[in-house]
Amino acid sequence: MQIAKVRGTVVSTQKDPSLRGAKLLLLQFIDESGQLLPTYEVAADISVGAGFDEWVLVSRGSAARKVEGSEERPIDAMVVAIIDTVTVENRPIYSKKDQ
Amino acid sequence: MQIAKVRGTVVSTQKDPSLRGAKLLLLQFIDESGQLLPTYEVAADISVGAGFDEWVLVSRGSAARKVEGSEERPIDAMVVAIIDTVTVENRPIYSKKDQ
Amino acid sequence: MQIAKVRGTVVSTQKDPSLRGAKLLLLQFIDESGQLLPTYEVAADISVGAGFDEWVLVSRGSAARKVEGSEERPIDAMVVAIIDTVTVENRPIYSKKDQ
Amino acid sequence: MQIAKVRGTVVSTQKDPSLRGAKLLLLQFIDESGQLLPTYEVAADISVGAGFDEWVLVSRGSAARKVEGSEERPIDAMVVAIIDTVTVENRPIYSKKDQ
Amino acid sequence: MQIAKVRGTVVSTQKDPSLRGAKLLLLQFIDESGQLLPTYEVAADISVGAGFDEWVLVSRGSAARKVEGSEERPIDAMVVAIIDTVTVENRPIYSKKDQ
Numbered sequence: 212m213q214i215a216k217v218r219g220t221v222v223s224t225q226k227d228p229s230l231r232g233a234k235l236l237l238l239q240f241i242d243e244s245g246q247l248l249p250t251y252e253v254a255a256d257i258s259v260g261a262g263f264d265e266w267v268l269v270s271r272g273s274a275a276r277k278v279e280g281s282e283e284r285p286i287d288a289m290v291v292a293i294i295d296t297v298t299v300e301n302r303p304i305y306s307k308k309d310q
Numbered sequence: 311m312q313i314a315k316v317r318g319t320v321v322s323t324q325k326d327p328s329l330r331g332a333k334l335l336l337l338q339f340i341d342e343s344g345q346l347l348p349t350y351e352v353a354a355d356i357s358v359g360a361g362f363d364e365w366v367l368v369s370r371g372s373a374a375r376k377v378e379g380s381e382e383r384p385i386d387a388m389v390v391a392i393i394d395t396v397t398v399e400n401r402p403i404y405s406k407k408d409q
Numbered sequence: 410m411q412i413a414k415v416r417g418t419v420v421s422t423q424k425d426p427s428l429r430g431a432k433l434l435l436l437q438f439i440d441e442s443g444q445l446l447p448t449y450e451v452a453a454d455i456s457v458g459a460g461f462d463e464w465v466l467v468s469r470g471s472a473a474r475k476v477e478g479s480e481e482r483p484i485d486a487m488v489v490a491i492i493d494t495v496t497v498e499n500r501p502i503y504s505k506k507d508q
Numbered sequence: 509m510q511i512a513k514v515r516g517t518v519v520s521t522q523k524d525p526s527l528r529g530a531k532l533l534l535l536q537f538i539d540e541s542g543q544l545l546p547t548y549e550v551a552a553d554i555s556v557g558a559g560f561d562e563w564v565l566v567s568r569g570s571a572a573r574k575v576e577g578s579e580e581r582p583i584d585a586m587v588v589a590i591i592d593t594v595t596v597e598n599r600p601i602y603s604k605k606d607q
Numbered sequence: 608m609q610i611a612k613v614r615g616t617v618v619s620t621q622k623d624p625s626l627r628g629a630k631l632l633l634l635q636f637i638d639e640s641g642q643l644l645p646t647y648e649v650a651a652d653i654s655v656g657a658g659f660d661e662w663v664l665v666s667r668g669s670a671a672r673k674v675e676g677s678e679e680r681p682i683d684a685m686v687v688a689i690i691d692t693v694t695v696e697n698r699p700i701y702s703k704k705d706q
Contacts (some may be wrong), residue, residue: 212583213549214518219396220397222395222396222397225392226367229389230390243536243547243548249342250342252312254311258524258525265554267525268520268532270583270584271373272373272569272570274581278524279526282377285369285374285377286369286373286374287370287371287373289367295522296518298516298519299534300515305517318499320492321496322492322493324458326500336441336496337482350440354410362498364410366445382470382475383475384468416695416696418691418692418694419610419693420692421688421690421691423691424655426675427674447638449638451608461696470668470669471668483672484666485666485669509683509684540614551671555624557621568683571681571682572681573667574625575625580624588623588626589619589622589626590620592618592619593617597614597615
């Protein structure tokens with residue numbers, strides 16, 4: 212999984228019917244020191260309910276369709292967790308409650 | 311999923327029989343600030359009907375075969391939605407109706 | 410799918426038994442303006458019969474095994490079409506009959 | 509598989525229910541000469557029990573769900589082995605017992 | 608598939624039980640002109656028996672588990688062939704018997 216920050220949303224009315232009801236978030240990737248990278252992913256959020264500026268974990272590939280209700284949707288990226296803390300070498304590089 | 315702009319078409323008569331009837335679009339990727347990137351993907355469009363210059367969402371990998379009618383085709387990229395709006399930090403970076 | 414040019418062949422006698430009879434082509438990727446990139450893929454060609462210097466579409470990942478006869482082969486890239494034309498913004502950037 | 513060093517942990521309480529009980533490690537990739545790269549992966553560790561600073565093998569994609577107990581989890585990266593030795597051209601570039 | 612050279616081995620005793628008996632080779636990728644690239648893959652070799660310095664084909668992703676005996680192993684890269692010759696534009700760039 213990769214660490215990403217919720218930056219925005221993507222809205223579509225004309226889409227594959229199986230995508231109806233799936234919230235699509237624009238996620239920007241974060242590097243190992245906690246900085247925003249110039250790369251993004253549009254991921255569905257079905258089971259987690261992530262909010263703006265939160266750090267999340269995103270799973271890509273067939274893993275995205277292991278979330279209940281997404282098995283038959285053409286989705287290749289899914290928000291699977293809202294991150295509480297990221298700790299590297301015993302030092303916190305992110306803590307949700309400090310935001 | 312990635313955000314891409316429909317730039318053109320790819321036509322083939324000599325192809326795997328399972329690809330007959332699948333429209334193939336040349337998509338150019340767009341970065342997180344809305345600029346065209348020098349990377350592309352040729353994706354099938356079976357259920358969406360995207361037009362030139364529209365911004366679309368493309369799913370890659372096995373997700374591409376979750377669109378009805380593509381389950382048994384050797385396709386690794388699919389147009390799954392035409393984008394209405396992309397919003398980042400509450401500011402719109404793309405709106406289809408403004409194009 | 411990506412656009413690639415058939416540049417050569419790879420021959421192997423000592424290989425996984427399931428690969429017997431699968432022709433292996435060396436494909437060089439082509440960028441969105443029609444130039445050769447310094448990246449390649451060795452892909453099987455089972456159903457298409459592509460020749461040297463032709464432009465082809467290559468599918469990667471599990472899509473490669475959706476071509477009949479390759480379902481149980483350890484192949485991650487497949488030639489799925491010989492390209493007739495690539496058109497971008499209504500201008501042809503490649504036409505097979507002009508080669 | 510890629511070689512990576514265990515650098516830290518990622519903790520989440522609000523996550524897809526199927527992820528409960530899966531330990532999530534922050535892994536930093538290592539290049540072919542044994543140096544840390546500026547790229548990372550958050551991987552589950554279910555069957556191996558890797559500790560900080562150990563070198564591990566990480567499998568990505570659908571392979572991550574071939575570890576017992578992870579088949580139905582939305583996980584795209586898994587620690588599959590703790591490395592004892594890496595040997596290149598008969599020279600050891602890593603040995604766990606020397607650490 | 609990608610072309611790679613067998614450079615070394617990775618040994619692990621503490622690993623997912625399903626990996627027992629799978630030989631793990633360190634492969635270094637080779638570019639389209641035959642030069643070693645600074646990227647590698649650790650791949651299993653179950654059916655081929657590749658030796659040091661040989662050029663091989665490596666399949667990645669779910670293809671790696673289409674080799675008999677690896678279907679249920681968390682492996683994302685597999686040696687599927689030892690290369691005899693690579694020919695580009697009718698010129699050989701590699702021939703095993705000349706090594």
